[in-house]
Amino acid sequence: MQAGERMKVTQIEEVSKSRVRIYVEDEFAFVLYKGELRSFHIREGEEIEQECYEEILTKLLPKRAKLRAMNLLKTREYTVKQLQDKLKMGGYPENVIEEALAYVASFHYTDDLRYAVSFIEGHSDNRSRRRIEQDLLRRGIDRSTLEKAWLQWEEQGGDQDEQKMIQALLAKKGFASDKANLKERQRMYGFLMRKGFSGEQVRRAVLKEMGDWL
Incomplete structure (x- = not known):
């Protein structure tokens, strides 16, 4: 938004009893609580002041996104991708999400390598290596981090006996x-x-x- 520029709020869409989705010039802009909507005097069909628009994008939403990320991480560990997806679901703009992710990463609250090593430790005795890798890739862990995680786990004494795991499954069946x-x-x-x-x-x-019949 350029200095002095004024833009029109073209749609206000209810997300829940307490939140609304704001569209500016027919494009999604952000999600606000209804109380904030009143505080900033935002109304459908009216123009939004530049100062108001910038305050929302550079102060209000980054602060809220950081708090949201911190609260999520209080209950469990997330990969960067999982946390990113959670914030996207909350309707935060991309630049706000990036700021929040950088903030929690600066305190080492997110660490994909740590997450991957912990996941391997927790599932090495009941999931195959390939299954573990598939699960971690779906959680947003990249191949390079995955390889480092296996190496670190093995250096810490980790070992996996897939044949033993298979035999346990066969016995269970x-x-x-x-x-x-x-x-x-x-x-x-x-x-x-x-x-x-x-x-x-x-x-x-x-x-x-019995021979290879497959």
Whole structure:
């Protein structure tokens, strides 16, 4: 918004009983509480003052986004991407989100490497490596951080025995390789593959001496 420029509030849309979504010149601008709407004298069809517009974008919303991020992190740890998505859901503009993320990162409240190592530690005995990686990638952890996390976990003494995990799952399912017929083996093979275990590990556990029929 240039100095002296005035823009029209083209739509005010209710989000909840307490919040509204503001559109300026037919484009989404931000979300405000209804009390703030009155405080800033914002009305649909009327112009918004430059000073008011800038105060909302540079003071009000960044402060609120930082508090929102901090409150989210009080209950659990988030990846940067997860926190970003949460703030987007709250209707914060992109530049406000970036400011809030930088703020919490400056206090080391977010750390994707720390998150990934912790996640691996918590699931290494019940999820395959591939499944863990898929889960972390969905949470916004990039490949480089993922590799560093595995290395750090292993350097700290972490170890994973996928064959042992498979055997535990087979026992839980009541599967006996020496008694299972072809259909049962195929079903169990698919089940373990969907769990993220490698084909080689699954074949060792399910097929044994029956030959490679896949």
